Structure formats: C-alpha cells, structure tokens
Amino acid sequence: TNQLMFAAFDWAGRDLLSLNQHVALDEATQLAEQDRSAIRAFVGYAGWTAGQLENELRQNAWVLQKPNRAALKPERLPRLWFEIMRNLGPWFKMLSAAPDDPSLN
Template identity: 45%
Template sequence: MSYAGYFLIAKPILQDPNFRRTVVFLLAHNAEGAFGLIVNRPAEAEGLPWPVFLGGPCPSPGLIMLHGHAEWVEASEDGTQAEKERQLAPGIYSGDAACLDRATQTEDPAELRFRVFSGYAGWGSGQLESELAAGAWSLTPANGAILFDTPVEELWDRLAPPRIPEPSIN
C-alpha cells in the first residue's frame, strides 16, 4: 500500500533529532522508497516575506512549495485543469514558480494557504516500512485543513496518537 498523501507522525519513542516530534507529509511512497516534507519545522529565511520550512535532512536542489489553492493550478494545453495531477491530498497541491509568484504578489502572504520548503526527508527501499513496523511512526490521511489551518507549533500535538502516562511510584 502506498502512503503518499498521508501524514507520518513521529511517535515519542523516535528520538532521532532529525525527526523528533515531527509531522512529515509523504509526497511519494513506492517499492523504491519514500519522499516527504517535514511540515512543522519553520526555519529562518532572510529577505523573504514568509517562512521557509526545513523539509528534512536531505538537501533539495531548490525550494519546494505546497499550497491549498485549487485556483492556482494552471490549465493544461487542452484547456482542462491539471488539478488531479497536482493534488497530492485533499486540499494540498504541489506548487511551481507561477504559484510562488502569486503568493509574493499578495498584500498579506500570512492569509494565504501555502508553505515553502528547503530540503526533504527520504527513505530507501523498505526503510520506512521497517520504521513503521518498529513503532516509530503513526499514519493518518492528510488534508489541507489540517496542514494549513493548524498552527505549526500545535501540529504534532494535534496529530500524535494519545499517549499512556508513565506510571509513578510514590
């Protein structure tokens, strides 16, 4: 089963500093591996009117954009919308340079539903499946309402599965 279009939520047992308390949006998942973006790690970006998120420990050749604006998806040459090709999950679309131009031309970028990432998270063949089997991650279907409407600092707490408190010995 492909988990592309799902949120991958780090469980508390996962202490790797690259992924501790992260939420990863999986863009691709197949027999060759998995590719996703950490969606709850804003980074400092000088000279930009919006934050750039640290998408993961692997360097990306450029910026990667996700957005929640179906109207930003360009029509294909035959006049039909390419929405289905660009939609990664309900209400989440991959963006291109034209989308980034639209975002920068608005008067209040904070009102827009988009995120820009540098870097990505990647797993080799079978690696993510092994981590899931070991209990390091939980999964839930992704959607734009969760990604764009939940404050970044609350995303992991909202999506992390309930935890059983540690027993105390008094």
C-alpha cells in the first residue's frame, strides 16, 4: 500500500550501518531532534517474494556499495543517486544522466 513510512539509519560501528524501517512519527521526531540518526520518509511499496532478492543479487541486478557516512547528509540528498552512480565509472555515469523518456535525448 502507499503509506508514509519512516526509517532511521544509525552507525553501529566504524563501517556498520543499521536500519530501523518501522519508526513511528513521534519516534522519528525525537531521533531527528537528537541528531543521532538520519531519518528518511518513504511513500510506496517495495517487496520481494521468498528468495527473489538473493537471486537478483546473484544475477548482479543490484549495484552494491559500502555504506558511507557522507551519503546520509541531508544536503546531499537531491543529487545523491547521481553522485554515487558517477563514482562507479563512466557506464554508470551515463546511465544516471539518461532522461526518463529516451526519446527526449
């Protein structure tokens, strides 16, 4: 279903990022005020059948990257996806710059 959901990202060590995807509004507000967690809001639905994500990972359908503290800074959000893709190399940079409608290219 299309409902508003909040998630909290926290660093649980030098290179370990934890995600709590079931954050209530009041908890998200408290965490944001404490500046301890990176809070994100999402609308929509994403789900996988049993084993689907594992199969997609084996097929290299996902681009994986180690967590990066700078990626969670709010000021980076508007261009975050493009920046990450650009840093993966020329092919990914080209893909990230493609228009939604290729006929407009």
